[in-house]
Amino acid sequence: MDMKKLRAGVFGFGDVAVEYVKALRENSHVDVAAIVGHDPIRTREKVGRLGFDIKVLDTFEQMVQQKDIDIIVITSPHFMHAQETMLAAQAGKHIICEKPIGMDFQEMKRVHKAVKAAGVQFQCGMVLRWNPYIETLKNMIGRGMFGDIFYMEFDYFHKLTSAWNGFSWGGQNRSGGPSASLVAGIHAVDLMRYLGGEVEDVYANGTCGHRTDFEYPPTYIATLKFKNGAVGKTSCSFETESPYLVNSLIHGSKGSVVQDRFFTKEIFPGQTGWQKFETIMPDSGAVSHHPFRFLVNDFIDAIVNERPSMLNIDETYKTHELCMAIDTSIATNGKVTLPLA
Structure with a gap:
């Protein structure tokens, strides 16, 4: 061109x-x-x-x-x-x-x-797809270093308050949010799809833990069944009283990942304990830290x-559709099958 x-x-x-x-x-x-x-x-x-x-x-x-x-x-x-x-x-x-x-x-x-x-x-x-830690996981999974993935977790925990300039126009409002999954939980939801594959069905629950200034449940947990037979969990909370955290846990037939540590004896035969990823982790909510x-x-x-x-737009739509499945499950207290009608 x-x-x-x-x-x-x-x-x-x-x-x-x-x-x-x-x-x-x-x-x-x-x-x-x-x-x-x-x-x-x-x-x-x-x-x-x-x-x-x-x-x-x-x-x-x-x-x-x-x-x-x-x-x-x-x-x-x-x-x-x-x-x-x-x-x-x-x-x-x-x-x-x-x-x-x-x-x-x-x-x-x-x-x-x-x-x-x-x-x-x-x-x-x-x-977060371009975070170096996530890129490393994508490469290691793609090369089969953890074998067949059968369990995966990604969670997004970030206390939202009026210190965020978006809080006034939608951080806590259905009219501007409209849900925890679509405001920011979507980051973890997208990583579940990116690293785990397409999802077959979802069951989710939401709650208001101790904050009363949200029009939607600021905390939720969703269990997922992937089309390849694996299972997983993704959750989000905006009312945690702790620092920003993107939590990750992966189990495969040849090894595991827990946050910044991994274990895979097939690649490292003498491995006796967890090894550490020496890379940039998704450990800050500051936008200046994001790639x-x-x-x-x-x-x-x-x-x-x-x-x-x-x-x-196709990739984006599928991640948003999964967020909507989570929100629908919370609202109906039932399992939701994908794709949505």
Whole structure:
């Protein structure tokens, strides 16, 4: 394809958007052409304070209508994602959208249909796939170092309070959340699919442990049955009184993983105890710690080389569908089979 520089516009200018701008600016195939924030005056001040030489536009519609913008990055409040993604797709823009892509299953289906119909590239912000620890697990599992995986856990525990600027517009509200799985539990849910494969059915329970400022259960646990016969568990809580934690546990026919430790006697015959992964772990909720650069690089390479991105719209849809199965099971107190109708 034509190797002229791609031009990107970023919608929203909170902490996550700043990380996307930094990542885009580090990629030699992209220029960041425009930013739209909630308040144009404050956005211009912030852009100047960060030393970015980027035009600030007043509205999302302005950005989408600019013919010289090829990519739209959507980091706005959750309840806006579906409409913005569909508008960007209809305008022929390639899209990076933060999760979730919709507030309910019908919105998710409409977003999926619109992006597929437009034929544009898509990437979702489930950034933990590019964490070095997760990449290491993917490689080790792919090489059979743990044998056939028969049990897997990934959990996401992160105390959410008003210290997070998103808390006011949806961190605890159904109208802006709309659930623990879609706000952030989706990170762990996505890793279950990415490392374990497709899921056949789900049974989940949710609870309010001790917080009363959430309109949905801020804590849940879900048991999963994979199509390959393996089983697993994923959970999430926003009301823990402890540091950020992404918990992981994997058992296979030739070895196991527990957080930052692994055991596999077939590869290391003299192994008598756990060995430690010496890599970057997913152990911080700070967005500056998250590997946005690699997410962006994969997306840009997908555009340049006309291949699917890692979290293309089909992959993204399947992870969101699994979150909706978890939410449906919590609401109905019953087992939910995938795919959803």
